[in-house]
Amino acid sequence: MLPITSRHRPLVVLAATMLVQVLLLAVQIKRDQDVRLIRVWAVHLITPVQDVASWTWAKLAGAWQGYVALRGTYRENQALQQENQQLKLRLAQLEARAAEAERLAALLDFRHNYPDYPMVFARVIGASADRGTRILFVARGASDGLAKAMPVITPDGVVGRVEQVFAGTAQVLLLTDKESGVGAMLENSRTQGVIRGSGAPTLTLEYIVNEQPVAVGERVLTSGQDQIFPKGLPIGTVLHAEPGTELRSPFQKIVVRPSARLDRLEEVIVLLAREEMVPAEPRAALPAEARPARPPQ
Amino acid sequence: MVPHAQSEPHIEVHKFHPGVVAGAVFLALVLEVFLPRLLPRGAEYVELPFLVTLYFGLSRRNPITGLLLGMIIGLLQDGLTGRLIGLFGLAKTVVGFGASSIGGRIDVDHPLARLVLTGLFYLIHEGVLEVARRLLLGEAGAFLTIHLLLAMLLNALLAVLFFPALDRLRRT
Numbered sequence: 083m084l085p086i087t088s089r090h091r092p093l094v095v096l097a098a099t100m101l102v103q104v105l106l107l108a109v110q111i112k113r114d115q116d117v118r119l120i121r122v123w124a125v126h127l128i129t130p131v132q133d134v135a136s137w138t139w140a141k142l143a144g145a146w147q148g149y150v151a152l153r154g155t156y157r158e159n160q161a162l163q164q165e166n167q168q169l170k171l172r173l174a175q176l177e178a179r180a181a182e183a184e185r186l187a188a189l190l191d192f193r194h195n196y197p198d199y200p201m202v203f204a205r206v207i208g209a210s211a212d213r214g215t216r217i218l219f220v221a222r223g224a225s226d227g228l229a230k231a232m233p234v235i236t237p238d239g240v241v242g243r244v245e246q247v248f249a250g251t252a253q254v255l256l257l258t259d260k261e262s263g264v265g266a267m268l269e270n271s272r273t274q275g276v277i278r279g280s281g282a283p284t285l286t287l288e289y290i291v292n293e294q295p296v297a298v299g300e301r302v303l304t305s306g307q308d309q310i311f312p313k314g315l316p317i318g319t320v321l322h323a324e325p326g327t328e329l330r331s332p333f334q335k336i337v338v339r340p341s342a343r344l345d346r347l348e349e350v351i352v353l354l355a356r357e358e359m360v361p362a363e364p365r366a367a368l369p370a371e372a373r374p375a376r377p378p379q
Numbered sequence: 380m381v382p383h384a385q386s387e388p389h390i391e392v393h394k395f396h397p398g399v400v401a402g403a404v405f406l407a408l409v410l411e412v413f414l415p416r417l418l419p420r421g422a423e424y425v426e427l428p429f430l431v432t433l434y435f436g437l438s439r440r441n442p443i444t445g446l447l448l449g450m451i452i453g454l455l456q457d458g459l460t461g462r463l464i465g466l467f468g469l470a471k472t473v474v475g476f477g478a479s480s481i482g483g484r485i486d487v488d489h490p491l492a493r494l495v496l497t498g499l500f501y502l503i504h505e506g507v508l509e510v511a512r513r514l515l516l517g518e519a520g521a522f523l524t525i526h527l528l529l530a531m532l533l534n535a536l537l538a539v540l541f542f543p544a545l546d547r548l549r550r551t
Contacts, residue, residue: 107511121457206416
């Protein structure tokens with residue numbers, strides 16, 4: 083009996099570990115609960131290094147663009163090299179700073195438009211370890227007041243919502259993730275539907291009936307019906323709309339391009355409240371709901 | 380490490396300092412999360428935690444160690460995704476077990492063997508993920524796609540390129 087047990091020990095351990103993990107999955111599915119302990123361990127293990135790596139890479143990339151890549155010019159033009167290098171280095175630094183300042187100015191401008199609305203700015207430090215999911219890690223967490231399901235935006239539009247919160251970091255589920263859903267409405271007709279992600283760069287607007295006219299280029303805003311996003315935030319613009327064909331579906335197939343550049347986010351804004359955003363001044367870029375609304379069609 | 384009872388006597392079992400294994404796993408997970416920011420298009424094809432699981436499975440050649448290491452790597456990777464915990468854990472448990480079982484029977488240090496085995500195990504890894512998604516989550520999708528084949532090829536090439544670097548960290 084003992085030799086058989088010993089010979090089959092790896093198979094027994096394999097079966098046991100597989101069973102435990104299947105049960106783990108089943109519990110999560112059944113109870114809709116997360117195994118937070120493992121997630122906390124993984125995030126706490128990785129994100130501090132990720133934060134440092136992100137910062138270091140930004141510095142190295144700046145140095146490369148401003149200095150190392152210019153070494154060829156240095157060899158070709160010995161006489162002018164030093165002055166040229168210094169000027170170009172300075173220019174590259176200034177350009178990088180200008181780009182950063184532009185981004186930060188947009189955020190600051192947004193902040194000034196909503197001085198009383200509770201929000202925090204967060205730096206993006208990483209992405210999902212699974213290419214099938216669309217999530218980001220931001221360098222803000224529970225200690226900054228973040229909580230699960232808080233809206234995440236940029237001055238351009240909706241980014242997603244906070245999915246997991248840790249002490250100093252948080253996971254953000256992007257609009258484009260398959261699990262993502264946002265209550266939405268068409269800007270002109272105010273017809274309400276649901277925006278869903280599919281893992282692709284574009285979104286789909288669901289539950290808009292075939293009879294409802296939808297124009298390409300029409301803006302899609304948050305409806306506030308999901309109890310997560312304040313009403314009136316820009317989500318995207320309609321790229322394509324056609325009547326539903328599957329099983330005589332009464333709903334249109336509407337493809338929406340996100341307003342926020344989800345593939346190149348560096349800083350985001352986390353809204354710490356869910357009430358409607360009312361700007362202090364009419365020049366606000368967000369939300370569109372606060373601007374003079376076009377008459378319903 | 381003691382050679383597994385089923386291992387062929389002429390196949391060498393390689394030892395690693397525990398710090399090397401932990402460091403490689405840690406680095407793979409950090410890069411897996413960080414690479415998409417550097418190479419938004421290319422990074423989606425690379426599966427570094429899979430490569431680390433496979434390498435140590437093939438080298439150490441102890442099925443129990445291999446599957447446990449695979450499970451730990453997979454669960455940590457799950458923790459860095461927005462998905463349920465256990466999907467990558469299952470896939471990498473199978474890869475760790477399979478790699479260490481095969482590593483104990485044939486010589487897997489030849490580049491061609493590494494190329495073929497990495498491709499094969501990548502398919503197994505993705506197959507387990509697909510089965511788990513279909514059976515447990517009810518998600519259906521195409522399996523054999525161009526994307527999968529490209530990822531398989533890229534990871535196999537990465538294995539041929541980077542496994543020799545890890546070979547140098549073996550204990551003599």
